[in-house]
Amino acid sequence: MPAFRGHTIHRARHHFGWNNAFEPVLVAKSGDTIRFECLDAGCGHYHPESTSADIASMPEGKVNPVTGPVFVEGAEPGDALKVTIREFVPSGFGWTAIIPGFGLLADQFDEPRLHLWHYDKAAREPALFSDFARVPLKPFAGTVGVAPAEPGTHSIIPPRHVGGNLDIRDLAEGTVLYLPVDVKGALFSIGDTHAAQGDGEVCGTAVESAMDAEVTVEVVKGATPASPRFTTPGPSSRHLDGLGYEVTTGVGPDLMRNARDAVSRMVDFLSRDRGICPEDAYMLCSVCGDLRISEIVDAPNWVVSFHFPRIVLT
């Protein structure tokens, strides 16, 4: 296999938040392939000896660094930036946390809790959670985006029409993502890499894990989408679905309330039926369970369902 011949951007070249005045760390041509060294969402705060007590000392302004920005020649507002996600090189260390005040069930989980992962980075075998669960891995970038047109620094936390902290678990190897270009040069950045996550990222964190990401950037003239669009090269869930799912539901007129009910009922189910403590169940739901909208037309009640893969607990 030939050595990688593109650009590499060191993890020190990261920024916090989005701002179209940030100086580019690289000027790339359309078609260039770039390797980004990505820090984890905790910016290296957690290490193999960390405990739940370390959550309180996370520096507030040092959350979710992204590596970049890259100025892509020829990119103008109205174009699409086509991002082909080629490879992730994971670090083998990761963390998942319940952070007070954050997450879908923040009202039910108010104590900090940290879980550390040590996973096989070469074979990508399922990662062990304590001694009772094995979580299949599928690395992806939680944050992928370009600078918004609006001036000033914008928080990294909410995703926007130009992407950002999308936390879409399908932005994995082989996926081709189209981002709207809002400013000249696009100003592309990437980070917040995850070794595994379910749809929803319900506890607020995934298997947060530093890794390198290799992507190709291309300008597609005049093809700006209204919000990020992508194509996956194959199945989304085959690493999870072999033994089917345990599924809970939320039924009612509010999708957010339904989602909370469905996840809360899964935590209850895993606690009662499998003897998993609620905090562990909640974190496992976040790293491998999926929130789906089963029906959204039978007014006034919609059905949100939460799907927990059975393979994880065998």
Place this chain on the structure above:
Amino acid sequence: MPAFRGHTIHRARHHFGWNNAFEPVLVAKSGDTIRFECLDAGCGHYHPESTSADIASMPEGKVNPVTGPVFVEGAEPGDALKVTIREFVPSGFGWTAIIPGFGLLADQFDEPRLHLWHYDKAAREPALFSDFARVPLKPFAGTVGVAPAEPGTHSIIPPRHVGGNLDIRDLAEGTVLYLPVDVKGALFSIGDTHAAQGDGEVCGTAVESAMDAEVTVEVVKGATPASPRFTTPGPSSRHLDGLGYEVTTGVGPDLMRNARDAVSRMVDFLSRDRGICPEDAYMLCSVCGDLRISEIVDAPNWVVSFHFPRIVLT
């Protein structure tokens, strides 16, 4: 294979709406297996010569009949009714409609439109949509439920904590569903069978198709769930996922708006990129595309994504 030896309930024994005063059509023991002949959601209104003009003459009170109710001996409030879904015997004829005023994008699609399906009922080969799309089939029951405790007749359209018009595409062969029992005997009914549907049922209808459904009903004492819960025996999406997905997103603070944006952007994409007329694209989205909540924690913006299986258009 031995002949079916359980009870069969004729399709004439159906009802409209839910009411715990409806007379049972059968008294079953816990553990009995029952074959229900199910009418389609249009109660037989559509036939192979129907056209879009026939949508207006759908009789208002004859929507979504369900076969039953079955009184299950020993079922009391506080118990769960365990429903093992054993088999569907499809009819081979189905319909999908855009019904004015109904569906996720009702504001964008105000003209009635009917599509008829003739599918292979034995081999369950993917069903042809015009000459450009082939939809993999996975029959299931859109409406499965028991009578609510509250007296009176309740509309069949909205699903409730006791089930009903759940339209969950995973309620297919092999799934084991647990329903809360609200009244003595549970009063179980089933109908609204679909040959295929995506998560969301976004245009408001699926591949609506009469079929027989064989289920086993069992009482599980004291195990009532807060809302329907189920276990699937294997993969949910393997019939769809082989070639990956085209995915659009909606990003913002309101899940309903995000869902509308994601589906509307997929209709736009299929129209522009594949030359499919918007009405056909919308109906195809309903019968095979999936609405998922990719993240629901990065306040104040959530990401809803819509996944269209590429295998359908090859």
